[in-house]
Amino acid sequence: MIASQVVNRGLRDRRVLAAMAWTPREWFLPPHLARSAYDDAPLPIGSGQTISQPYIVALMTASLAPRRRDRILEIGTGSGYQTAILARLAGTVFTVERLPDLLVEAEERFRRLRLTNIQTRLGDGAAGWSEEAPFDGILVTAAAPRVPDPLLAQLAPQGRLVIPLGDLASQELVIIQRSTQGFEQRSAGGVRFVPLISRLAFMEQSRS
Ligand code: SAH
Numbered sequence: 379m380i381a382s383q384v385v386n387r388g389l390r391d392r393r394v395l396a397a398m399a400w401t402p403r404e405w406f407l408p409p410h411l412a413r414s415a416y417d418d419a420p421l422p423i424g425s426g427q428t429i430s431q432p433y434i435v436a437l438m439t440a441s442l443a444p445r446r447r448d449r450i451l452e453i454g455t456g457s458g459y460q461t462a463i464l465a466r467l468a469g470t471v472f473t474v475e476r477l478p479d480l481l482v483e484a485e486e487r488f489r490r491l492r493l494t495n496i497q498t499r500l501g502d503g504a505a506g507w508s509e510e511a512p513f514d515g516i517l518v519t520a521a522a523p524r525v526p527d528p529l530l531a532q533l534a535p536q537g538r539l540v541i542p543l544g545d546l547a548s549q550e551l552v553i554i555q556r557s558t559q560g561f562e563q564r565s566a567g568g569v570r571f572v573p574l575i576s577r578l579a580f581m582e583q584s585r586s
Pocket residue numbers: 423427428429430453454455456457458459460461474475476477480501502503504519520572573574575576
């Protein structure tokens with residue numbers, strides 16, 4: 379999977395590739411989908427949500443470029459696969475999910491993998507996690523029409539925010555870096571994510 383889907387598309391960040399090699403993707407899927415775990419595609423994880431395609435997880439992780447002591451905030455725990463990879467690379471990962479069933483399953487996986495540097499929270503991640511701010515990196519794994527203000531406010535100096543921005547059909551993966559002058563923004567290409575459901579992003583009824 380790593381060679382054919384990630385390295386072949388030009389992504390060679392050694393730390394990211396190693397973190398993916400350590401993380402058994404089949405553990406993050408419902409049992410009947412375990413055989414598809416290494417497919418080059420997103421897959422359903424229940425509650426209408428998806429686990430991202432492996433290449434997209436690699437691209438988002440490399441774009442965030444977490445360092446060993448960083449405090450990272452992730453919005454949209456989902457299966458916990460992306461969280462587990464971040465936990466191998468960073469100091470502490472704070473992850474927020476709005477759907478309780480998904481969060482409970484993800485927490486069980488973190489225990490099984492003995493990932494003790496993950497803190498979880500149930501709620502609207504668009505509000506961030508003010509008690510633990512500032513964060514060296516913030517990764518949003520659901521699509522938003524614009525960057526929720528609280529996330530910009532909770533970004534440390536020199537911190538990076540990675541978020542898919544666009545409409546419900548398609549988005550651009552946007553990387554925002556906080557500098558002394560303000561915020562610099564670049565795009566890492568087109569992506570397709572499930573919506574960030576929040577009064578600060580897409581309202582629930584705007585789905586479908
Ligand atoms: N990173 C995940 C995939 C996430 S799919 C993985 O590797 O499996 C997007 C997730 O964002 C879904 O689980 C969805 O329930 C969650 N989500 C959507 N809106 C949210 C919000 N406002 N706050 C927190 N989580 C949200």
